[in-house]
Amino acid sequence: MAATAYTARSALVVAATLCALAVSGCSASPQDTGRAAAPPAAAPAGSAGGAGAAVQGGLDTTAIGWLQLMIAMDDQARHLLELAPAQGADARLGTWATGLAARHRTDLTALRGMLADAGVRDDNPHKGHDMPGMVSTTELQDLEKARGKAFDTLLRAAMREHLVQAQNMATAVAGTGTGPKVKQLAAKVGESAAEAQRTLPTEDA
Secondary structure (H helix, E strand, O other): OOHHHHHHHHHHHHHHHHHHOOOOOOOOOHHHHOOOOOOOOOOOOOOOOOOOOEEEOOEEHHHHHHHHHHHHHHHHHHHHHHHHHHHEOOHHHHHHHHHHHHHHHHHHHHHHHHHHHOOOOOOOOOOOOOOOOOOOHHHHHHHHHOOHHHHHHHHHHHHHHHHHHHHHHHHHHHOOOOOHHHHHHHHHHHHHHHHHHHHOOOOOO
16 A cells, blocks of 8 residues: 555544544544544533534634643653663664654643643643553653663654654644644644654664
8 A cells, every 4th residue: 555545544544533532532442543543532521512513712622632642642752752862872863852852842832832722621631541652651661761772772663653643643633623723733743743754863874
């Protein structure tokens, strides 16, 4: 299958999952979605029942779900990236990780700001869940303990999955009926993820 066809199919899976599970919480498993998508958090109390309906501060359930999931993904990724300069062996990877961590901090400020402006709590409903684009608790512990080339290998694998998922989700949000500000932010996040994938130093570069 061509790469463009796969990306389009993945985006459709993400979009469908965001809409179908917009008010059901973290009920989808990686097996259900092929690790191509993850559901958003449950909608705030008093929200409209339909997926994508405006629920709070002008944000619909798709927007809230995407914002909360990206915060969880980026916050964990930021933590892992910040370990690279001290724990990794590849100086190129450490430099790349430092730059990407800085971009994640900027994105996190924007993501959290959008939730705050809408009056939605930033309470990380995905904490402790095995979500696409995030490492598991065991993988996180392995990364925190690893040193040298072993750390570099684990970080590359974790970041590839994280960046692919971030890009797929951004593409999916662009195809929904959510508001223009959310779409603009999603496009920025998607472009950043694509650039990070292109510039990720390989082991034999």
